[in-house]
Amino acid sequence: MKKLRRQVAASDRDFPLSPDGSAAELNVESVSYRWPNGTLALDQCCLQIPHPGLWMLVGSNGSGKSTLFRLITGLLEPQSGSIRTNHRVALVFQNPDHQLLLPSCGSDLLLGMTPQADPHAPGHRIEKLLGDLGLSGMASRPIHTLSGGQKQRLAIAGALASEAGLLLLDEPTALLDPSSQRNVLESVQKLCRSTEQPLTALWITHRLEELDLADGAACMRDGRIDPWMTGSKLRDHLQCGRSGS
Numbered sequence: 001m002k003k004l005r006r007q008v009a010a011s012d013r014d015f016p017l018s019p020d021g022s023a024a025e026l027n028v029e030s031v032s033y034r035w036p037n038g039t040l041a042l043d044q045c046c047l048q049i050p051h052p053g054l055w056m057l058v059g060s061n062g063s064g065k066s067t068l069f070r071l072i073t074g075l076l077e078p079q080s081g082s083i084r085t086n087h088r089v090a091l092v093f094q095n096p097d098h099q100l101l102l103p104s105c106g107s108d109l110l111l112g113m114t115p116q117a118d119p120h121a122p123g124h125r126i127e128k129l130l131g132d133l134g135l136s137g138m139a140s141r142p143i144h145t146l147s148g149g150q151k152q153r154l155a156i157a158g159a160l161a162s163e164a165g166l167l168l169l170d171e172p173t174a175l176l177d178p179s180s181q182r183n184v185l186e187s188v189q190k191l192c193r194s195t196e197q198p199l200t201a202l203w204i205t206h207r208l209e210e211l212d213l214a215d216g217a218a219c220m221r222d223g224r225i226d227p228w229m230t231g232s233k234l235r236d237h238l239q240c241g242r243s244g245s
Contacts, residue, residue, distance in 0.1 A: 015216055015228040017048045021084060025049040025200040026072070026166060031081035032223075033067055041067040043223035044081070052198035053215030054189050056205055056231060058238065064223040065204050069168050072202075087165030087200065094171045096148070096155035105130065105146075105154055106139030112161040129157040133187050149180025153187055160191075160199075167201040173210070181207070189213050211235040 021027030028047040133153040173181035214231035
């Protein structure tokens with residue numbers, strides 16, 4: 001127990017948290033959820049994202065990560081505890097084909113956009129979203145001609161088209177080649193560090209090398225989340241554990 005208290009204190013110094021969660025980008029407070037078959041997915045789970053940035057979760061299958069995402073997006077309701085955020089939330093799936101619905105890049109983005117009073121605004125918004133994700137000039141490009149990495153970046157642009165300020169990414173690089181993995185990760189990191197309107201992103205990963213680009217990282221196990229630490233510290237800790245096993 002003493003060791004846990006020292007961990008939390010160190011984490012609080014590195015990632016100062018809001019005492020009541022009011023200033024946080026996301027506040028998950030003592031959330032529990034049990035599936036109908038009796039499986040406990042989340043057990044008094046707590047998570048606070050203190051400021052915009054790229055935040056990463058690592059955990060084995062069954063640790064509760066995907067259930068947590070469903071609760072944050074409102075697809076499930078907490079059975080106890082609370083979830084608060086001031087942002088619109090959008091989810092990006094592992095397979096972009098599951099969320100790209102229309103034939104061209106521009107039409108797919110338009111589908112998710114909120115209505116605009118200015119009739120010229122959608123075109124400008126589409127071009128900006130595509131440019132932010134490294135897809136400039138591709139508004140009329142058929143989606144079936146895109147590479148896997150381009151499709152995933154388009155899926156991210158589509159999630160942001162709804163004016164989402166909190167992006168949940170569930171292993172978005174799992175199906176991509178190494179070059180595309182890096183492009184997707186760096187694109188999201190760039191958005192999170194924008195000086196104009198920085199994005200808040202919560203990213204689930206199994207790739208320890210991705211942790212180096214995180215602003216904060218934590219391990220999830222048995223329905224609970226450990227305190228935040230730097231991505232490099234968590235990577236070193238997990239790699240030591242693997243090499244020692």
